[in-house]
Amino acid sequence: MESIISLFTDPATYRLMTIVILSIFLGIEVISRVPSVLHTPLMSGANAIHGVVIIGAIIVMGQAHTDDYLALVLGFLAVILGTLNVVGGFVVTDRMLEMFGKKKKK
Amino acid sequence: MENMILQLIYLIGSITFIMGLKMLSHPDTARKGNLLAAGGMTLAILGTIFLYRDGNGEGLHNYAWIFAALIIGTVVGTAVSKKVQMTAMPEMVSLFNGMGGACAMLISIIEYRHIMANIATHTPGTGTMIVVVLGMLIGTVSFAGSIIAWGKLNGSIKDRTIPGGQGINFILFAGMIALVVMVASGKFTDMPALFYGILVLSALYGILFVMPIGGADMPVVISLLNSFTGVAAAFGGFLYDNPVMLTGGILVGSAGTILTILMCKAMNRSLKNVLIGSFGGAKTGGGAAGSKEQGNYKEISLNDTAVLMAYAQKVMIIPGYGLAVAQAQHTCHELEKVLNEKGVEVLYGIHPVAGRMPGHMNVLLAEADVPYEKLLEMEDANDQMGGTNVVLILGANDVVNPAAKEDPTSPIYGMPILEVEKAEHVIVNKRSMKPGYAGIENELFFRPKSSMLFGDAKKVLQSLVTELKQM
Structure with missing residues (x-):
């Protein structure tokens, strides 16, 4: 219960909750008028954007003690996986959209 | 000073994500939108590496590890995505989504170990525990589910209905919630068995949740798992008080949910139908209809x-x-x-x-x-x-x-x-x-x-x- 109350009293949490709520509405607003042709690239682009989780991986990796090998190895893996998500996601999306670009020129 | 610049960078990152998604939903601007978001992401990553300071004003270390991982990920990611056939795109998206889920899962595991190491001197708050545990749970479900979806799309995993699957899934789900409450409430925080129990249960849940869903519904599932990973990333944002992770994650979480619903609409099916009355279970019915009409x-x-x-x-x-x-x-x-x-x-x-x-x-x-x-x-x-x-x-x-x-x-x-x-x-x-x-x-x-x-x-x-x- 305390934690729920703290959502409104703790300024840091309050700020984060505001971001959450506004982002939910933004996400809905931004997507709601999209032609079905673009569903696949859009899904792929969104997929790349949630790769932002890599920032957490970098912070974890960068704070791990140099003698905590398990943390280092797990963090290392996390950064690789996150990078794959980001890089792969954006490149794949770009390749899909490249097809549309070609068509537009004609 | 560094902190101010970093906050500014995160703000720019968040804006590029929002604009990128917006531009992605129009054919003319889609490609630019994708590049814009990619640019914002690069900026946010570099900013974090060089400018991040923790509560005590200390920066990050282990740079060699970080850069090695970034380079490996970039080289492999680019090579794989350049090589993949256009026809194999859907499973590729699913695989990358799984990577993101796994990343969130690993972050939570490391953070949990960190909390455990310091538990004698520092008791974690309920909020922190909820964020760590749920981040891992959702990340793991998304990871396991995406790998199954990937395997199903490329044909290496066949559709399979598990007898009583609904019941098993429900028990797993209830079990996960019970464990999450126990770990987060603070009384059982110092029992790693419970934490790793959640890990195992959520992996099982991810597998069993996707397994019976037929191929025709797979896009919907991938889109749903995509928004799950978004939410998992957002938990990371809470953990590190990081606005760009929060915006990016929640944005994808809500946009992904809407996209999932739009896809269902295109198929004239409700999400509930896709998830519960899955095609896999209907196989027998279809077969019977086929035999009478052949x-x-x-x-x-x-x-x-x-x-x-x-x-x-x-x-x-x-x-x-x-x-x-x-x-x-x-x-x-x-x-x-x-x-x-x-x-x-x-x-x-x-x-x-x-x-x-x-x-x-x-x-x-x-x-x-x-x-x-x-x-x-x-x-x-x-x-x-x-x-x-x-x-x-x-x-x-x-x-x-x-x-x-x-x-x-x-x-x-x-x-x-x-x-x-x-x-x-x-x-x-x-x-x-x-x-x-x-x-x-x-x-x-x-x-x-x-x-x-x-x-x-x-x-x-x-x-x-x-x-x-x-x-």
């Missing part, structure tokens, strides 16, 4: 097909996954050109969920330079169907199955279909009489108007082009 089908030769098409006024091509598998999009465009030279009008009828993902066929045919105006959406295609002489179905099945309109017991009943029977002739190209991805028989093949043209889509199209050129 009549004779007639075959048509290549030559006859060529003649029929050459003397038609209007031909409509209905592409499906068979076209994608055979990589026949270029040959298909060639056939269209040959027919055009003979004065035949050629159109494409695109079902919103033809292929493995909404828009899959549009991407493929665009790759082959098929003009945009020739790709008709389902409603327009159905309007044109009446005046069409020949419909050529290339490896599509469920999207033309009349059972969707006529048979209330069919698992795809209610899904809008391309009404090919309004046309004069229906030629179906398939490799065999095997049922389509939803695993159900298609009565269309036995109807009087239909003729079967067996063979690999690409080879058949090549032979058709040769035949037509000789005429």
Whole structure:
């Protein structure tokens, strides 16, 4: 219960909750008028954007003690996986959209 | 100072994500939007590496590890995505999504170990524990589910219904919630067995949740898992008080949910239907319907097909996954050109969920330079169907199955279909009489108007082009 109350009293949490709520509405607003042709690239682009989780991986990796090998190895893996998500996601999306670009020129 | 610059960078990152997503939803700006978001991401990553300071004002270390991992990820990620066939895109997206989920899972595991190491001096708050545990749970479900979806799409994992699967899933879900409450409430925080128990349960849940869902519904599932990973990333944002992770994650979480619903709408199915009344379970019903109705089908030769098409006024091509598998999009465009030279009008009828993902066929045919105006959406295609002489179905099945309109017991009943029977002739190209991805028989093949043209889509199209050129 305390934690729920703290959502409104703790300024840091309050700020984060505001971001959450506004982002939910933004996400809905931004997507709601999209032609079905673009569903696949859009899904792929969104997929790349949630790769932002890599920032957490970098912070974890960068704070791990140099003698905590398990943390280092797990963090290392996390950064690789996150990078794959980001890089792969954006490149794949770009390749899909490249097809549309070609068509537009004609 | 560093902190201020970093906050500014994060703000810019968040803005590029929002604008990127917005631009991605319009054909003209989509590519720029993607690049914009990628730019914002790069900025946020570099900013974090060099400018991040923790509560004590200390920066990050282990730079060698970080950069090694970044380089490996970038090289492998670029190589794989450049090499992958356009047809394999859906499973690629699913795989990358799984990577993101796994990343969130690992972050939570490391953070939990960190909390445990310091528990004697520092008791973690309930909020922190909730964030760590739920981040891991959602990340793991997304990871396990995405890997199963990936395996199903590339054919290495077969559809399988687990007897009593619903019940097992419910028990798993209840078990997870109970454990989360126990760990987060603080009383059992120092029992790693519970924490890793959640890990195991959520992995199982992810697997069992996706396993029975049939291939035709897979895009919806991938989209849903995509939004899960977004939420998992957002938990990381809470953990590190990091606005860009929060915005990016929640944005994808909500946009992904909307996209999932839009996809369901395109298939005229509710999300609940997809998740609970999955196609896998309906296989038996479809099979029974098939056996009662199985009549004779007639075959048509290549030559006859060529003649029929050459003397038609209007031909409509209905592409499906068979076209994608055979990589026949270029040959298909060639056939269209040959027919055009003979004065035949050629159109494409695109079902919103033809292929493995909404828009899959549009991407493929665009790759082959098929003009945009020739790709008709389902409603327009159905309007044109009446005046069409020949419909050529290339490896599509469920999207033309009349059972969707006529048979209330069919698992795809209610899904809008391309009404090919309004046309004069229906030629179906398939490799065999095997049922389509939803695993159900298609009565269309036995109807009087239909003729079967067996063979690999690409080879058949090549032979058709040769035949037509000789005429």
